[in-house]
Amino acid sequence: MIVAAALLLAGERVALGVWQRWAALRDSTPTRCFAIAQPLDDAGVTDRRGAFARIAVRRGPERAPAVFFRLSAPAAPGDSITLTIGERRFALSARDDRAFAADATTQRAIVGAIRGARWMTVTVANPGGGQRVDRYPLAGAPTAIDAAQLGCR
Template sequence: MIALALLLAMPPRDVLGIFGSWGAFRDASPLRCFAIAKPVGGSGQPFASIAGWPGQGVRNQLHIRLSRVRAPNARVTLAIGERRFDLRAGDADAWAPDARTDAAVVAAIRDGRSMSVETIATNGAAFADTYALKGAATAIDAAALGCAGRG
């Protein structure tokens, strides 16, 4: 059901596969391939994605769209099992601070069962967006293969 919602919410693109609650897609211009999921429950259009842009040499880059706008100066933390990652953030988006952290996040996703992104909303309330990781590793691999040898 989540996969269908993802498909309906996105502009036309190549579907590389749906794996658990994660989907893998390819856009032609600019060429990018990505794995993406919506959080468990919640509303709005939050997502977590792992993407690659072969033309720019970018691989397995994390991007999180938060379910709410975060408070100014509020930290954003990604938790996967026992691992914690501090993310860089805009008002409602967050990213790993560097490629090394992207790689560590992807490795943790491969071994994890769920992940949560935690911060504080503009109203001062703490919130977390939680993602099931079943199918995530396969979707990440499918996205990487979808752009392999291209760009």
């Protein structure tokens, strides 16, 4: 118990729970909570190239979620990044190996789509026709998002 309290005071990250391939985490300094997952590779195992999807809980009057993706490789100028969730498609903005939704309305729509789908993919397409895809299973994502929201009330 004392060790746990010391870790919290030191600004450690605490797991709020894990559901399927999604986790909810809480950072104590500064206080922030988020749901996070890594993509799967073509064989269905965790892709270890460093990519992840994160849905952070925001405080304050807006309270829109912050949807963020670390890509498996940097996007180049001219590449287009598309997030596909079920039948819905969202254009993402990118800087190097980071991709994100342009505004709060889109971020809310993404979280709503996540709640009703089984998979999401982030596709980076270059003008020459090549593409890279990061695939995320969504089983457990709604529960992890809810846990993050409750963890930072």
